[in-house]
Amino acid sequence: MIEQKSALTIADMRPMLGDVVSLHARELLPLLREVTPNGSREAAALELLRGWDGTMAGDSAAAAVFQGYYHALLEAVFADELGEFFSETYRHRRDFAAMALRRVLLEGRREWCDNVKTIDTTEDCAAILAMAFSKGLAAMATAQGEDDPTRWRWDRVHQAVFPHNPFSQVGALRGIFERRVATGGDSFTINVAPMRLNEGYLQYNAPSYRQIIDFANLEESRFIHTTGQSGHVLSNRYSDYLALWQQTDDVPMRFSGTVEGERLVLQPDR
Numbered sequence: 126m127i128e129q130k131s132a133l134t135i136a137d138m139r140p141m142l143g144d145v146v147s148l149h150a151r152e153l154l155p156l157l158r159e160v161t162p163n164g165s166r167e168a169a170a171l172e173l174l175r176g177w178d179g180t181m182a183g184d185s186a187a188a189a190v191f192q193g194y195y196h197a198l199l200e201a202v203f204a205d206e207l208g209e210f211f212s213e214t215y216r217h218r219r220d221f222a223a224m225a226l227r228r229v230l231l232e233g234r235r236e237w238c239d240n241v242k243t244i245d246t247t248e249d250c251a252a253i254l255a256m257a258f259s260k261g262l263a264a265m266a267t268a269q270g271e272d273d274p275t276r277w278r279w280d281r282v283h284q285a286v287f288p289h290n291p292f293s294q295v296g297a298l299r300g301i302f303e304r305r306v307a308t309g310g311d312s313f314t315i316n317v318a319p320m321r322l323n324e325g326y327l328q329y330n331a332p333s334y335r336q337i338i339d340f341a342n343l344e345e346s347r348f349i350h351t352t353g354q355s356g357h358v359l360s361n362r363y364s365d366y367l368a369l370w371q372q373t374d375d376v377p378m379r380f381s382g383t384v385e386g387e388r389l390v391l392q393p394d395r
Contacts, residue, residue: 138337143373149313151179160254170274183280183309197261205240219312280307282326306371347375
């Protein structure tokens with residue numbers, strides 16, 4: 126995207142910051158599409174993957190299919206060798222696991238597809254793909270509350286969570302103090318949105334601050350950060366930036382001029 130133009134404007138930068146195309150998914154898709162469906166749900170999901178370009182948009186059913194499939198595949202390939210280390214640690218090391226799976230599927234290290242726990246059987250990658258596809262779709266169907274993959278949305282289960290400490294730990298207060306918004310993207314998109322798999326695809330890490338600086342005219346610069354300017358839950362500034370952040374929108378970065386609304390002045394004690 127940077128190389129498409131000789132000069133970039135603010136309008137060019139904003140979609141870059143919000144980009145949710147996963148080159149990681151695009152690289153794996155040709156092989157993942159080779160799976161043989163063993164049921165109607167699998168057949169419908171495979172059709173979604175065949176028409177998908179790897180964009181992790183929030184409203185994408187195919188993105189939800191891919192995520193269920195991908196994470197089940199990681200487990201199917203590595204959990205038998207790694208045991209508790211996989212479930213407790215390795216699956217959460219997103220980059221390491223992704224690079225390892227790439228080596229298995231795209232660089233010929235296919236001995237990892239065999240399940241070492243089935244002594245009398247040697248599974249190939251085609252069998253592991255089929256098993257992971259069905260298992261991943263079943264898990265995603267449960268998370269979505271919907272069996273039909275064509276009715277899924279990635280952002281139905283993928284939400285950015287902004288917890289409040291300590292009141293997110295109190296059930297009766299969580300809904301008052303905590304904020305959640307539906308998001309697209311994943312661990313491998315520019316608008317990075319990694320998930321915490323032990324909490325149902327929820328996202329706890331995010332670009333907490335974005336800015337676009339126009340060095341030719343600083344007054345045209347833009348910024349946004351998560352939630353809002355105030356830490357007081359009753360303030361209308363507590364989470365007024367959240368919808369803008371969710372949409373990769375922004376507000377002016379003011380360097381001069383008058384301040385609208387109230388001004389708080391801090392003075393030393395004299």
